[in-house]
Amino acid sequence: MARAGWVLLLLGGLLIGQPAAQAQLTPVPPPQPPPGAPVASPPAQTQPVPPAPQADAGVPAAPGGAVPIAFHFESPGADLLQVVGIIAAELRMNYVVDPQVKGTVVINTLGELRREDLFPLLQMILRINGATAVQTGNFFRVVPLQNVQRMPLEPQLNAAEANLPADDRIVMNIIPLKYVSAVDMTKILTPFLSEGGHLFSHEAGNVLIVTDSSRSMKRLIDLVAQFDTEVFSNQRARLYPVKSSQAARVATELKDVFSAYGLSAGTSAIRFVPIERVNSILVVTANPSVYPEVERWLERLDQPISESGVRTFVYKVENGKAADLANVLSQLLLGKSIISPSSAPPAGGGFLLPMQAGGMAAGQQGIQPFVMASPAVSLAGTTSTTAGIGESEESHIRIVPDPINNQILIQATAQEYEDIRRTLHDLDIVPRQVMIEAKVFEVDLNGALSAGVSAFLQNQGGAAQVPGGERKVQGSFATPSGGGAAAVTATIGTLVGKTRELLLFLNAAETRGQAHVISAPSILASDNIAANINVGTEVPLLTSQALVGGAQQGGTSLFTNTIQNRDTGVLLSITPRVNSSGLVNLQIQQEVSAPLPPAAAGIQSPSIQKRSISTQVVVQDGETIALGGIIQESRTYSRNRVPLLGDIPYVGAIFGNTSLSSARTELIVLLTPTVIRDSSEAQRATNEFRDKLKDLQKLLQQDEEKKKAREQQPPTEPSPAS
Missing domain, CATH: 3.30.1370.120 (Ribosomal Protein S8; Chain: A, domain 1)
Structure with a gap:
C-alpha cells in the first residue's frame, strides 16, 4: 500500500523584532514500494480528485475526500496568517481575518492526514494563538476569542453530546434544567469553562446559555447530566415522625451528631429539615446508606423531655x-x-329585663355591691412586691x-x-348564671293592716307553720324566741316566712288599691358576681363649702361648693352563689330612698329618706323568698287660715282649720332565683319572658277594646217619672 506523508513544520515565536521564517510547501514523494507491490496513487498536488461530500456543517468542502496527503515545512517558524492562508487555500475556504489576530506556530505532523482533518487542525492552531474561526454565511471570520460573544453564533437547544463535533469550534448551547436551580448550576460549571467560554443563567426560566468550544461543551453537558437529577429519587429523602419530643430540637441534635461524622450541612452531604406542623424531620442526602445510622440516632434522641428542665x-x-x-x-x-x-x-x-316603666340601669351606679371580706393567704418567709x-x-x-x-x-x-x-x-x-325576678311592693298600713302585713297574716292563720321548702333569713335579723310562727316582729327588717300566703295577699291588696308595685325588674347575674338594679333619679347633694381667699363680689366673700350626685329610688344589689345541689345563696342589699326638703334652713341641700335591707339568704332553685317589715310612718301637719282674720289672736282659729294626719307604709321585696346552667336553659328563660310580654300585650289590647266599647255605647235616657 502506498504511504503518503505530510509533515507540516511551523515554528513560531513571540519574540519582539524576530522576523518570521518563510514557510515552503514542498510535496514529499511517497516511499517506493517493494518489488511486486501495488503502485501507490500520486499525491494530491499532482493529481486532482473529485470533491468529497461535506462531513459536518460548518466545515468547508475540500477536494480529495479521505485521500491521504503529505506536507512538510522546512522552516524554524511560520507566520500564523501564512499558515491559515495555506490551509484555507487547500480547503477552498473564504475567510476574513481580524487585524488583532497575530502569532506564530510550530507544528510537526508525521504520517498520512485526511482532508477532513485540516479544518480541526486550523481551529487548533487558531485557538493556541487566542483566536477562532466563526462561519458567517459563505465566509469564515477569524477573530480573537474575547470577541466571539458578539459573533452571530447559531444557538442549539439542549444539544446532545453525540451531535457535537470533536474539535475546537465555538458553539452556543441552551440547556434547560429540571431539578437544580440555574444559579447553583452556574457555580458548578464555571470552573470547567475553557478559554473564551461564557456562561449565562436565566433564573426565571431556570435555563443556562453556554458559549464554548465543542470539545469543552461535551464535558459541560456530561456534568449537567450528573448534577441535574431528581432530589427525591433513589430514596434520597425520607420523612421521620418524632413521637416523644420536638422536631426542631431533635433536628438540631442530629445535625451536631452527624457533624462529628464529617457529614454536616455545610458539605451538603446530609440535611435535617424540621417540619413542626406535623412534628417530623425531613432527611435529605445523596447517600442512602446513611439512613440506617440516622434511624438509630433518631431512636436514641426521640425521648420524652426531661422532667427536671x-x-x-x-x-x-x-x-x-x-x-x-x-x-x-x-x-x-x-x-x-x-x-x-x-x-x-x-x-x-x-342583661336587664324591665317589668314596668321607668329608668333602669345595671352596673356600679347606686349602692356598692356587698363583698364578703376574706383574709389574704400568705406564708412567712415568702414575700413578693411585684403585682401580677x-x-x-x-x-x-x-x-x-x-x-x-x-x-x-x-x-x-x-x-x-x-x-x-x-x-x-x-x-x-363556664360560670353558672341565675335569673333573679324581683318585685317590690309598698303596702298602706291602715285598718286591719295597721299592725303590719306580717301580723295580719299571723292573725288570719293563727299559729301558722312554715311551709316545707321555704327558707328563713340568714342574716342579723332577730326572730321570735317562742317559735311556731314564721313571721317576726314588724318593727325591724325581716323575712316573712309564709311566702305563698303573702304573695296571694299582695295580689289581692294590689287589686283593692292597698298595695302598689313600685318596681318589678328581672336580671341575669353570673355566679358570685354582683348584679345591681337602680330605678330612680340622681339627686345633687352639697358635700362641702370652701371660702375663696381674697375673692369678693359686691363686698361679699365668694364660696366654692362641692356637689356629689346620689342615687335615689329603688336600689337593689344581689350577689348569687350557686352550689352543686341547686341551693342559691343570695347576698342582698335593698334600699328605697327619696329626696326631702332640707332638714335645716342654713343647708341648701336636700335630705334623703332611706329604707334599706342588707342580708344573706339561702333559697332553693325556683322558689320565692320574701323580705319585709320595713315600715315607714309619716305625719303631716296642715294649717289653713283666712288672710288677716286668721291672724287675730285668740279668735283667729275661728277663721280657719288645722289638721294632723299620719300614714304608715311597709316595704316588701319578693325575690325568685332561677339557676341557668347552660344555653338551653337560658333560651328557655328568654322564651318565658317573651311569652309574658305577649300575654301583657293581649291584656292591654283587651282593656283598650273594652274602653272603646264603653265609649261607643249611647247614654241611657232616664225613665219618665211615674
Missing part, C-alpha cells in the same frame, strides 16, 4: 379571668395572693397573668405544668 408554658383561659385563676393558683402553690386591681369581684350582670407575679424564694414556679390576652404564663417543669394544667382545667369552667 424548667420551661415556660402558656395556658389560654376560656371561661374565667386570667387574673382570678392566677390568684387562686398562687395561693394554692405559693401560699400567697396576687395583688391586682382586677382581682376584686366586678359589679354588673348579663407569683413566685417563691423556695420554688422555681412562677405564675404571671396576662389580662390583655386572658392568658396565664407558667414557668415550671413539664411534670409540674401538667398538674397545674389539670387544676386549671377544673377551675376554668
